[in-house]
Amino acid sequence: AQKVTQAQTEISVVEKEDVTLDCVYETRDTTYYLFWYKQPPSGELVFLIRRNSFDEQNEISGRYSWNFQKSTSSFNFTITASQVVDSAVYFCALSSNQGAQKLVFGQGTRLTINP
């Protein structure tokens, strides 16, 4: 069975601090896909990034970066120089090439950036 664990339920930092959101996953599939979504207070989940299991290159997009390590089954998300607008709930998710290909979501991490 597939599983995603986001051990940090809530994180609170002061603006401009760097913050890392952890994501650990479990799967027996060799081909799988990892995602991060952002849920602002408005409620809609917004896609941030997709990574397949064969691509372990880290990704940077502006202040956002992602660190994918198959050896530790982790796909962590770092926000550099955080801003108040980054306040949201962030979900990590996993899907595979097999079966119904549903996404399995972690429980989410609520990030609060204080001014």
Next chain:
Amino acid sequence: DGGITQSPKYLFRKEGQNVTLSCEQNLNHDAMYWYRQDPGQGLRLIYYSQIVNDFQKGDIAEGYSVSREKKESFPLTVTSAQKNPTAFYLCASSLSGRWGYTFGSGTRLTVV
């Protein structure tokens, strides 16, 4: 622009009434999903459909029903059998799971 439309944004229901939440997509996606989210909680899968005229129960299907008569539409009915329906409901669609989901903006249902 392509996307998913959920309506209404806010919905109030009296106890004992059935209510239907609308979800429409124009992304030509085959698969559609319904999730429930309670305050401070994660997403729980209610029902999903991978093709027209077919759907499967998710983790918390009791008290809910769906239909998939058209590719574009996947309405969710919250029946009176659902004992605690007050929640935020999210609809999503996908071409396939490997590409992730596109989400609607959600419907906040309150039982009064």
